[in-house]
Amino acid sequence: MLLSSRSRGRIALATALTAVFALLVPGVAHAAPPSNDDFDQAAAVTALPFAAQLDTGEATQAPDDPNWCQPYDVRGSTWFSYTATADGYLRASTAGSDRSMILAVHTGTRGALRGITCDSGTDATTTFRATAGTTYSFMISGYDAPGGALSFALDSVARAANDDFAAAQPVPALPFSAQPDFSVASYEADDPEASCQYEGNLVPSVWYAYTNSGPAKSVTARTVGYGGGVSVYTGASLPELKQVACVSDSYGRQTAFRAATGTTYYVRVTGPSDNREPVTLTLDDAPALDPSIYQSPSYPTVYDTVGFSAESWNDIDKPMTVAWDFGDGATAPAGTEPVSHRYAKDGTYTATLRATSPDGRTATKTTEVVVTTHDVGITKFTVPSAAREGDSKPISVDVSNTRYTETATVVLSKHDGTYWREVGRLTIEVPARPTRTVKFPFSYTFGPDDAALGKVSFRAELKLDYPVTDARPVDNEVISIATNVKPRGSRVVAV
Incomplete structure (x- = not known):
């Protein structure tokens, strides 16, 4: 049956009135906040372990509910309380x-609550050190919206065995890895302050003991995870510990130390007490020292001062101490800075480095240094002092060479008033003759443009075939004194 719009409106109004009436009349069931909705009605935890499940969807928020953990996200709260029966x-x-959920732990009374620790998320978890006789109040609230189906658990946990x-926990063999739980770790009054950490010694820590039963070797230590750090010591008690290595976590950096035979090394690992991100400790044999040799220039001549340096990709290798043998009888003493050397003669030399890392690893590396000196030069550049339009005049370039037979090219250019323009090119083999030169003969015909300018300058450029380069290119280019050029039919006086 179809209803008119007026009939449908009457039915909707009646339905709404019925709903309101149900809220007002006693005995009609509707949702209510949980019984432990307020601090004063906190559910008491009387024994551990404790677990509870309840619906917190209708939880409310009291005006004085603390919000120090998540200042802008607390929505509704439920409360539990527990009085510790023992330290732990x-x-x-x-x-x-x-x-x-937002889980926050407090001590104190209403209006004077002090936050101890907190966490948030679908599995919010927090661990803290409790004192016997102290009452701890747990506020669980929704995150951005009132909570839903809450599961709450509380239990005692043992402190770290190697706290x-x-x-200290023995390290049975290398490699070794561990992921300490710093939420159940503390600090001792005499815990050493690591030189690479800035929190002082008031941070939770755990201890490991490594004894090298084999030959002396280098060992690496690192932590990965926010707030982690590792320091290594020798000594028999806290007051007499001496630091031998230290590193704070920064993108997984590591440190290295030399482990002597039969010596016990104590490894202190620190981390954040909230333990929100796991910290992983790794101990392992150090990799072999493998430096690289850098030389500049790559193709030196007897006129170059050659620079040498030793580099490594591994931070634990730095600073390396390096001694050098340049292969020609000269040496450089051990040091950490780059060195330089000039070779007196052409030849192939074996340069050797002997490197030592801070923890005592050593390595020897060699590289071949090939010293080759190519040296050609323009000794004479002959151009006419005067010419007339239409004249063809000889131009010559004398080239010297004292070391190796070279295939040399001379490029002849003239200046057209704006740019240098090539007008000739010759390639000739030039023998190595200390007292003689090779002449490169050119001929140039002067044109109307030259006459219009009245003067022409020539440039000679001497080049060697790639990849050969000249050791002293300063004498590979010469610009002539300008040639005076007259129009056709003019009288030219040669000088």
Whole structure:
């Protein structure tokens, strides 16, 4: 049956009035906040382990609910309280809840609550050190919206077995890896302050002990994870520890130390107490020292001062101490800075470096240095002093060469008033003759443009075939004194 629009409106109004009436009349069921919705009605935890599940979808927020953990995201809250019966660590968690929760732990009374620790997420978890007789209040609230199906658990947890120096965990063999739980770690009064860390010694730490039972060797140590750090010591007790290596986590950087036979090395690993990001410790044998030799220039001559340096990709190798043998009888003592050397004669030399890393690893590397000196030069450039339009005049370039037979090219150019323009090119083999030169003969015919300018300058450029380069190119280019050029039919006086 079809209803008119007026009939449908009456039915909708009646339905709305019925709903309002149901809210107002006693005995009609509707949702309510949980019983532990307020701090004063906190559910008491009387024994551990403890677990509870409840619907917090209708939880409300009191005006004085603390919001120090997530200042702008707290929406509705429920409360639990527990009075510690012994000193030790407690761990609270909302794992199993159906949405993100904010879990904050407090001590104190209403209006004077002090935040201890907090976490947020679908499995918000926090661990803290509790003191016997102290009451801890747990506020669980929704994240951006009132909560839903909450799972809350509280239990005691044992502190890290290797929390103290005296209980350092033995490292059975290398490589070794561990992921400490710093939420159940603390610091001792005499814990050493690592030179590479800036938090002082008031950070949670755990200890490991490594004894090298084999020959002396280098060992690397690193931590990966936010807030991690590792320092290595020798000594029999906290007051007498001496640091031998240290590194704070920065993109997985590592440190290295020399492990003597039979010596025990104590490894202190530090991390954040909130343990939000795991910190992983790794101990391993150090890689072989493998420096690279850098030489500049790559193709030196007897006129060059050759620079040598040793580099390594690995931070634990730096600064390397390097001694050099240049292969011609000259040496450079051990040092950390680049060195330089000039070879007196052409030849092939074997340069040798002997490098030592800070932790005592050594390496020897060699490289061949090929010294070749090509040296040609223009000794004479002959051009006419005067010419007339239409005249063809000889131009010559004398080239000297004292070391190797070279295939040389001379490029002859003239200046047209704006640019240099090539007017000739000759390639001739030039023998190595200390007291003689080779002449490159050119002929040039002067044209109307030259006469219009009245003067013409020539340039001779001497080039060697690639990849050969001249050791002293300063004498490879000559510009002539200008030639005076007269129009056709003019009288020219040669000088």
